[in-house]
Amino acid sequence: MVAKVIVNPVAGAKSTEQKWPHISRLMCDMGFSYDFQYTESQGHAIEIARDAALNGYPYLVAVGGDGTINEVVNGILTASHDQKTLMGVVDTGTGNDFVRSLGLDGNYLHSCQHLLSPKHTLVDAGLVTFQKDGRQVSRFFVNGAGVGFDAEVAATTEHMPKALGGTIPFVMALAKTLLGYRNKTVDIGLDEDNYTRRVLSVIVANGSYFGGGMKVAPSALITDSRFDVITLGDVNKLEILQTFPKIYKGTHITHPKVKTEHARFVSISSEEGLYLQADGELLGKTPATFEVLPQALTMVF
Numbered sequence: 001m002v003a004k005v006i007v008n009p010v011a012g013a014k015s016t017e018q019k020w021p022h023i024s025r026l027m028c029d030m031g032f033s034y035d036f037q038y039t040e041s042q043g044h045a046i047e048i049a050r051d052a053a054l055n056g057y058p059y060l061v062a063v064g065g066d067g068t069i070n071e072v073v074n075g076i077l078t079a080s081h082d083q084k085t086l087m088g089v090v091d092t093g094t095g096n097d098f099v100r101s102l103g104l105d106g107n108y109l110h111s112c113q114h115l116l117s118p119k120h121t122l123v124d125a126g127l128v129t130f131q132k133d134g135r136q137v138s139r140f141f142v143n144g145a146g147v148g149f150d151a152e153v154a155a156t157t158e159h160m161p162k163a164l165g166g167t168i169p170f171v172m173a174l175a176k177t178l179l180g181y182r183n184k185t186v187d188i189g190l191d192e193d194n195y196t197r198r199v200l201s202v203i204v205a206n207g208s209y210f211g212g213g214m215k216v217a218p219s220a221l222i223t224d225s226r227f228d229v230i231t232l233g234d235v236n237k238l239e240i241l242q243t244f245p246k247i248y249k250g251t252h253i254t255h256p257k258v259k260t261e262h263a264r265f266v267s268i269s270s271e272e273g274l275y276l277q278a279d280g281e282l283l284g285k286t287p288a289t290f291e292v293l294p295q296a297l298t299m300v301f
């Protein structure tokens with residue numbers, strides 16, 4: 001079996017290009033048989049993955065961060081819904097939240113060693129439909145999506161200087177967004193139930209980890225055919241600062257203004273279009289719907 005390995009050289013604050021020779025040597029030493037291709041721009045991994053799946057590659061591997069994984073997932077699911085194409089990940093990104101959600105330890109060389117694992121797991125994916133440039137657009141995601149504060153941080157991060165690496169721009173964007181952000185009134189649909197709520201953020205979680213290691217949805221399972229929907233309610237700035245450190249352990253979940261619910265179909269809208277992120281990538285704006293796709297992908301890990 002020859003795998004297609006899709007390498008994003010700029011993932012991990014441009015460090016993947018330097019890591020790739022070690023990774024490829026390790027793959028060869030393991031007896032892993034593959035061709036590889038570098039991505040050349042945003043969205044390119046979707047095309048490479050789709051073409052590889054359509055051309056009969058049985059196994060695709062994403063080398064990069066959550067954005068690269070998201071694009072490879074989109075390529076695979078655009079090509080076919082038959083779960084036949086296997087997917088593996090080597091996490092060389094900055095946040096690497098999806099691999100944490102899989103229970104891997106975040107060391108990309110260890111992830112490599114899982115590529116020949118006999119363990120194949122069917123994991124759920126999500127399909128989000130949203131607004132972009134006045135059009136309705138859909139995109140698959142695998143770790144999770146969010147509307148509100150988290151997406152606004154993603155939007156602010158895009159305007160931060162890239163030369164500073166991955167973490168510093170994120171922390172600067174977090175601080176800047178926190179200063180100017182006002183909670184939003186949103187209409188939320190969870191399967192048949194509808195609510196109007198004032199929120200900081202609504203997270204539609206497939207996996208547990210977001211924002212580079214924050215355990216936002218501690219009980220989310222990527223194999224349970226449903227989303228964990230975490231509503232971070234109408235908290236003030238002092239409450240955010242007091243509760244923020246708890247997010248890394250997942251203990252924020254007991255805060256009276258944090259709600260965990262489950263749904264297979266979620267809708268979020270509000271009077272103004274709110275930013276939407278999925279798998280850490282800023283996609284567009286609300287109104288948005290989120291549909292769980294049970295057991296959509298076969299992951300090797």
Ligand SMILES: Nc1ncnc2c1ncn2[C@@H]1O[C@H](COP(=O)(O)OP(=O)(O)OP(=O)(O)O)[C@@H](O)[C@H]1O
Nearest residue numbers: 011012039040041042065066067068093094095096
């Ligand atoms: N050759 C390229 N040049 C510029 N951007 C690229 C290229 N290939 C892919 N991209 C884009 O790079 C972005 C970042 O990739 P990715 O999310 O994998 O890394 P990261 O941000 O370091 O990791 P994480 O999301 O885990 O923090 C993605 O939006 C992807 O589309």
